[in-house]
Amino acid sequence: MTFFLFFFSLTARRCHPTGAVIAHFHTSSIVSAKQHYKMLVLGGGTGGIAMSARMKRVVGADNVAVVEPAEMHYYQPIWTLVGAGAKTLASSGRPTASIIPSGVKWVKSAVQEINPQTNTVRTEDGNEISYEYLIVALGLQLHYEKIKGLPEGFEHPKIGSNYSIKTVEKTWKALQDFKEGNAIFTFPNTPVKCAGAPQKIMYLTDAYLRKTGKRDKAKVIYNTSLPVLFGIKKYAETLWDIVKTRDLQVNLRHNLIEVRADKQEAVFENLDKPGETTVFEYEMLHVTPPMGPHFVVKGSPLADEAGWLDVNKDTLQHNKYPNVFGIGDCTNLPTAKTGAAVAAQSAILNRTINKVMKNEKPDKKYDGYTSCPLVTSYNTVVLAEFDYNGQPLETFPLNQAKERRLMYFMKADVMPHLYWHGLLRGFWGGPGPYRKLLHLGMK
Template sequence: MSSLRHLRQCHPAGIAISHYHTSSRALSKQSYKVLVLGGGSGGIAMSARLKRMVGAENVAVVEPSEMHYYQPIWTLVGAGAKTLASSGRSTSSIMPSGVKWVKSKVEEINPETNTVRTDDGSEISYEYLIVALGLQLHFEKIKGLPEGFGHPKIGSNYSVETVDKTWKALQDFKEGNAVFTFPNTPVKCAGAPQKIMYLSDAFLRKFSAPKTGKRAKANVIYNTSLPVLFGIKKYADTLWDIVKTRDLQVNLRHNLIEVRADKQEAVFENLDKPGETKVFEYEMLHVTPPMGPSLVIKGGPLADEVGWLDVNKETLQHNKYPNVFGIGDCTNLPTAKTGAAVAAQSAILGRTISRILKNQIPDKKYDGYTSCPLVTSYNTVVLAEFDYNAQPLETFPINQAKERRLMYYMKADVMPHLYWHGLLRGLWGGPGPYRKLMHLGMK
């Protein structure tokens, strides 16, 4: 239970657990040309790119966590297809060589004075600031959590401390309701809450007899706060067909508000009828927690009215402070919060900053590209790719709304390699250039 208390704390995207450095964190150098806040995917990618632009000695990254996790693979970890150990590497091993790693937590950002204060009282000044602080997980906003994770039958693929609990609950499933949730907030990787539903269904079918096994005794239920199954119609149509074919129950506009783990009950509010609730008994429960802006940004001078980092959606430059930039889940960019989006943003932001360093006007625009590999079984994926206008922006010259084995292997094996050896080294900026080749220059 002591480890579960950490779930009340919130961690940046791409980072799972904070183990604070015990030695002195006094800085020999208090000023940097480029200061990067956050050592998740966006922060590391940008520090690698800026190292090549201004020199490693002029770049610093503020990040308290000793471990860095490739979180997109946790969908497969929760379903037993990958191990948790395979998703993590030490922060020291992925930090660009020569770049200063400040093992502290950001406490306050002061853009008027170009300074950042850390939790050990240090003040760091900068010429240019890149904010990559991710978002916050809020399990505590659901009554009965996070303490409910101390009971069996409940897990979440969104935390390093609970993803293995998902796999344990799936393995231990006997009969009854398998319930999967989507909260009434923005989330990172918005397809993940239903991916684990499809995988759980596939697991129960694969490892049990068709008529007498576990799947025949299971009610697989997806309760989502959204009014749709998926936001892009082309892919939603395919997913609805899968739902009907596999006898999966989808309840729209149902938001999880309480977990009674001792009774194995989950309470949902009907968002179309406020105050009306329904109790679901469960044999397995997967919780996607409410999420929100980084508390360091929210309410501060860099935030929009909701609390997200306020940046230009095309250049990723802050709308008020021209020497401040943002990337990834912490921003108010009107696109899905995914690792693929970070990759595409990193290429645009790198170009934006390189132009500004030369006193030139940014000439490349981010089109909102993001991707969501919708895992529908242990060997198939629907590869959704789209832009700001919620229009498909597909890399391959085939119909990506179809379930394909090739896309599963891309998700499970190719994408992790691109992440560790491409994105984090500042060498992978998304599939944009390859899309044009694939489509003979037509996209």
């Protein structure tokens, strides 16, 4: 515990502002617009707020604006525990007004169109905003509608999803109401944010059913479109051991295509045998929806062929427009889409923008660091941390592939505190510096 408190005291330490940077940057001509900002941030999620806080210290609050329509901001990683009854939904949200950095302009509207040729953004309410520099942090979109029978199926009991504010509490209700039968958990055939979350709720369900004496009446099933249980071999081996020990059924390459909520049936396609489908009856169903790029990004010149924001994987600067930058789930960075990745990206992006504004070449590279705290029970976590190459990049000098109570405490209690008071205020850029310290500079 002394070791842990030492680590946390380091993470809680705040950095001091370095002062404003004055520089000249030649961009294409800026059209006349009612509002103009030196730094315009699109999106008030994790990446957008973290970067607006950092940019405030670089160019001054009056020169920064954040475009975000939502009145509430949610710490979504905790929804895994909300869906399992370990945390309340109320604890995950705060008013957006309370987390926008003081002095920074909040444009309370949705982004409708981005025009990088003219350095302008049009909002849903018809306003046009021009910018000198643009940070795109629009996240991704959930597509429940791509599964036949959804989202209307959520009106029925026995079905929930930890990925939406509207459905996360339905997961907990379905778990509480479970009597006997199949408890099914899905992973879609698309990129997703927090790729571990679809199976975390399976482990928690197993633990809850054991605690309530219902496990012997349940068949717990994980149907994933992936060809593996988890993408990083070191952690996958641990998870396979857990699956076997707890008698959990894993069906690889099974993709949910239809929910018949009135009959409590879920239809899966076999991705290895096109045209072959299997119908599963369920007593409880947790749906992880298909996900895709934000429509504004996808419909803009900023997108790659798949619709994701096309940025340099080392610097996070756009590959075509040098005054445009990206962070988080909206980008095409080849790493897992997690809050931990955003934290590490925010530190690199801050450095990149500072260099670009001075007409200097970015000198720090993002290594793809991301983290997935794999919750395996109500008091244990396997803390997966890895880089672009899928190689473990662990912070602590111990084997993180093992289930540990300390890591659960970090997930449930420390991380939310670090999120609200560190990351969103621009003071937390991931555990990189502490990793080197804890590994005596060897890693």
